[in-house]
Amino acid sequence: MxxxxxxxxxxxxxxxxxxxxxxxxxxxxxxxxxxxxxxxxxxxxxxxxxxxxxxxxxxxxxxxxxxxxxxxxxxxxxxxxxxxxxxxxxxxxxxxxxxxxxxxxxxxxxxxxxxxxxxxxxxxxxxxxxxxxxxxxxxxxxxxxxxxxxVAGMPGQTAVYGWRAYADPKPNEVVFVTTAGGPVGSMVIQLAKKAGCKVIASAGSDAKVAFAKSVGADVAFNYKEQDTAEVLKREGPVDIYWEHVGGSTFDAFLGNAANHARVIVCGMITAYNDSTGNGVNMKNLISFLSKRIHLHGFLVGEVGAKHPEYVTEFYAEIPKQLASGELKxxxxxxxxxxxxxxxxxxxxxxxxxxxxxxxxxxx
Amino acid sequence: MxxxxxxxxxxxxxxxxxxxxxxxxxxxxxxxxxxxxxxxxxxxxxxxxxxxxxxxxxxxxxxxxxxxxxxxxxxxxxxxxxxxxxxxxxxxxxxxxxxxxxxxxxxxxxxxxxxxxxxxxxxxxxxxxxxxxxxxxxxxxxxxxxxxxxVAGMPGQTAVYGWRAYADPKPNEVVFVTTAGGPVGSMVIQLAKKAGCKVIASAGSDAKVAFAKSVGADVAFNYKEQDTAEVLKREGPVDIYWEHVGGSTFDAFLGNAANHARVIVCGMITAYNDSTGNGVNMKNLISFLSKRIHLHGFLVGEVGAKHPEYVTEFYAEIPKQLASGELKxxxxxxxxxxxxxxxxxxxxxxxxxxxxxxxxxxx
CATH class of the missing domain: 3.90.180.10 (Medium-chain alcohol dehydrogenases, catalytic domain)
Known part of the structure; x- marks a missing residue:
């Protein structure tokens, strides 16, 4: 040839x-x-x-x-x-x-x-x-x-491993998921609902908001149209924060955190393209102490390497649940x-x- | 009478x-x-x-x-x-x-x-x-x-419980202790040295710096005279950060954190008296993700209630070690x-x- x-x-x-x-x-x-x-x-x-x-x-x-x-x-x-x-x-x-x-x-x-x-x-x-x-x-x-x-690969694993290692969910706890229209966020919503939690989801377009709702979010909003802090004040306080965003969204969570809240830092997209060096203004760092927050930054590859059983179980369960429609x-x-x-x-x-x-x- | x-x-x-x-x-x-x-x-x-x-x-x-x-x-x-x-x-x-x-x-x-x-x-x-x-x-x-x-009461317990619950120290790791001249900070320095760590200590007066050195800090400096970020850049990166301060000190740590660093949030004195509501500028929040940081806010009373064995062992060991001079x-x-x-x-x-x-x- x-x-x-x-x-x-x-x-x-x-x-x-x-x-x-x-x-x-x-x-x-x-x-x-x-x-x-x-x-x-x-x-x-x-x-x-x-x-x-x-x-x-x-x-x-x-x-x-x-x-x-x-x-x-x-x-x-x-x-x-x-x-x-x-x-x-x-x-x-x-x-x-x-x-x-x-x-x-x-x-x-x-x-x-x-x-x-x-x-x-x-x-x-x-x-x-x-x-x-x-x-x-x-x-x-x-x-x-x-x-x-x-969802059946790295982003799905990111959601499943991070949730499993760090969320420690209890029924009726409030979970705030950012970039909820993506493969990680939409999977986290479904894991949180399976755990009996209330889910607040934010995304940057009406289509993504609709998708977040369709996979089970109790409250979903477009952060470009509604103020995140106001939504969290009304629907929170937040027990588990799935962090993809950083900046003012992170600060809005800190201002509306529940006692003993868990933060799972999976991404921080506002920081990726901002290296102006100007930084961000944070008003609520005191919540780390006053709410006794636990925060966990992680990389999916490291968690998978530390917990090979996560990987095995992921491939044994998740593709099947996606194919059957149990997971959307x-x-x-x-x-x-x-x-x-x-x-x-x-x-x-x-x-x-x-x-x-x-x-x-x-x- | x-x-x-x-x-x-x-x-x-x-x-x-x-x-x-x-x-x-x-x-x-x-x-x-x-x-x-x-x-x-x-x-x-x-x-x-x-x-x-x-x-x-x-x-x-x-x-x-x-x-x-x-x-x-x-x-x-x-x-x-x-x-x-x-x-x-x-x-x-x-x-x-x-x-x-x-x-x-x-x-x-x-x-x-x-x-x-x-x-x-x-x-x-x-x-x-x-x-x-x-x-x-x-x-x-x-x-x-x-x-x-x-040292034999609440502040000493704060140091001992927080360190025991969250520090996970390994020999030769670098520990940064703030307000190192106080009863919590000076105890943390000694616990870190017992664990084989290198200790960087900051305090706000020369007398406190001298005390931090006298209890074992490898590097101790007056943060009013030396730039914290510069010291951490030279002596770090930091594996364990004992947080008492907040604001620019916290940000300096984040900018000089080691991979998988642990932050133990025990206080945040810059926030206690800040009634301006202006917040603080943070340039290095991305480190939560990029360094896969784990942060733990805690209250001594809650940790003691969860771990009664910490309390028993504290009173069995610490007063004796203080009286004998083993702890300063x-x-x-x-x-x-x-x-x-x-x-x-x-x-x-x-x-x-x-x-x-x-x-x-x-x-």
Whole structure:
């Protein structure tokens, strides 16, 4: 077979605009570029002990912004390398495998850190951490592959592990979930309802608010139209706060926290794109003491590594519950890798309607 | 015996914004007044099932400020009643006991919530929670009574319980202790050194810095003369932060936190007297997520109630270690109840040199 085009999304430039840090929103075509200069011969490209993967789905998550930074800036995830493909959790299918390393049979669907490319050959290190998805489908229900990067993948695990490790819910406690229209938030709503809690949900569009309500939120509001502190004052005080936002939303929670409230810090999107250095004004830090608050920042990978039983139980239970409708979910799909840059910006600006994925190929 | 004077310190007025002077601070003679209008006949005053106590020592703690508020303002401790005596943990000796309720023998030294008065008769409710101190002295070492409201009392318990419940120290971890010259901070320093940690200590006077060093701090500095963030950048990152301060000190920690840092929120003195409502500017809240921080606000009474074994072990071990010199301690004594108002202000302004107590009578 003749070489064919291998479209890829490259990290082209650290988002700029302000002098000091990794500042500003990622601009499609500038921060990232869709590159079609590479060709690949699927039959003959050397595998060097690895496998050839056709990428079907890549996930678009808020945290990707943090990796688009200058390499000297330290953070919790490594920076992307300039002029190299982005990568993130995704689903692919094995096309060929090196005869010296039959890690996966051709035809196997895998979950792992995949390049933003139509085809790619992972490093041996990355290959080792791939998960074969066929075992996850040993139940009669069928989920689309894209679910495995969302509610049945890392974001779903984030919700389940964080809730399980830190929420300590009691019936009738009040839970406040931010970015409630996303895959993490909407899963947290459902976990909280299963625990018998009252759920207050905030999101940034009416569509997301409607979705949050449809999965069980008792109170859901658009934070651009209603004052968060007023809603919490009326519906709270809040026993469990699922933090995705930071800034004034965090402060509104602190001003309306119940005694012994738990804060689960899963994200802080207002901080990702604000490195003006101006900081945020907090009026209610005293609540940490006066309400005896417990706060837990966490990364899903660390909690999963510490509690392997969480991982096993997640894959045993959650996909089945999603497929049966016991757990509800939604996704916001863009078709084609050339839309990745725009999708990344959408997520940073909150314009996506649900969990954002790029479907590159059907099979 | 004829009636004698019974000096008392009354709560006279909620501290308010006095323009240009001590905004929000408790002003001696105005917030509190020393009152000598009451007389008492020690031989004949009716006890109504309770006991007559001669008060020897009362403790002056930062948290007292929080109780000097309007009754409609909610907080974690009840407000003081206007025109009634202040009360706090103290040491007294039983002079008489009601024959119908021989709870304590005359001559017994007790620890409990005592009025700021030379003599007083507790409610039955308060009486029930008194602890007889004679059992605490069943070891050959002798401590002055005043120690039992400081390092051998509530502040010492605060340090020991908070550290035990939340610090999770590992050898060579870096601990940052604020208000390190006080009874809580100086005890935390010693607990951290016993755990093999490196200790950075901050305090607001050179005398307190010297005391923090004398009890084992590896690095001690006067935060009025050195920039906290710079010290932490040089000596950190910080694994365990003992929070007494809030505001820019908290933010300096967040900017220099180690991965998986623990924050133990025991006080937040910058917030107690801030009646401006302006809040504080925080630049480093993202560290809650990026460093996966765990924060715990706590009250000593709640932790002690949840873990009675902490209380038993505290009284079995700590007074002995203090008396033998294995644990070091200091106190700042004012002699006479008429000095209580000034002592309260001293503590709010940080002018005390160590744990502040009022010694009212020797025996």
């Amino acid at each position: 003749a070489p064919i085009k291998n479209g890829r999304v490259l990290f082209n430039e650290v988002p700029s605009g302000l002098p000091m840090f990794h500042v500003g929103y990622p601009v499609p075509g500038r921060t990232t570029v869709y590159d079609v200069s590479q060709t690949i011969d699927l039959d003959t490209v050397p595998l060097n002990g690895s496998v050839l993967i056709k990428v079907l789905v890549v996930s678009i998550d808020p945290y990707l912004r943090g990796r688009m930074r200058a390499p000297e800036v330290e953070s919790y995830s490594p920076p992307f390398a300039l002029h190299q493909p982005l990568h993130n959790h995704g689903i692919g299918v094995i096309l060929r495998t090196d005869s010296s390393n039959p890690a996966f049979e051709p035809g196997t669907h895998i979950y792992g850190l995949l390049d933003f490319a139509e085809y790619f050959i992972p490093s041996i290190d990355r290959l080792k951490r791939f998960v074969a998805l066929k075992t996850l489908l040993d139940n009669p229900s069928i989920l689309p592959w894209s679910a495995y990067v969302g 979910w939604a996704e916001d799909v863009s078709h084609g890798l050339e839309l990745a840059g725009e999708a990344i910006l959408e997520v940073q600006e909150g314009r996506n309607t649900a969990k954002k994925v790029i479907v590159i190929a059907k099979e | 004829a009636p004698i004077k019974n000096g008392r310190v009354l709560f006279n007025e909620v501290p308010s914004g006095l323009p240009m002077f001590h905004v929000g601070y408790p002003v001696p003679g105005r917030t509190t007044v020393y009152d000598v209008s009451q007389t008492i006949d020690l031989d004949t005053v009716p006890l109504n099932g309770s006991v007559l106590i001669k008060v020897l020592v009362v403790s002056i703690d930062p948290y007292l400020r929080g109780r000097m508020r309007a009754p409609e303002v909610e907080s974690y401790s009840p407000p003081f009643a206007l025109h009634q005596p202040l009360h706090n943990h103290g040491i007294g000796v039983i002079l008489r006991t009601d024959s119908s309720n021989p709870a304590f023998e005359p001559g017994t030294h007790i620890y409990g919530l005592l009025d700021f008065a030379e003599y007083f008769i507790p409610s039955i409710d308060r009486l029930k929670r008194f602890v007889a101190l004679k059992t605490l002295l069943d070891n050959p070492s002798i401590l002055p009574w005043s120690a039992y409201v400081g 301690w200091a106190e700042d004594v004012s002699h006479g109840l008429e000095l209580a108002g000034e002592a309260i202000l001293e503590v709010q302004e940080g002018r005390n040199t160590a744990k502040k107590v009022i010694v009212i009578a020797k025996e």
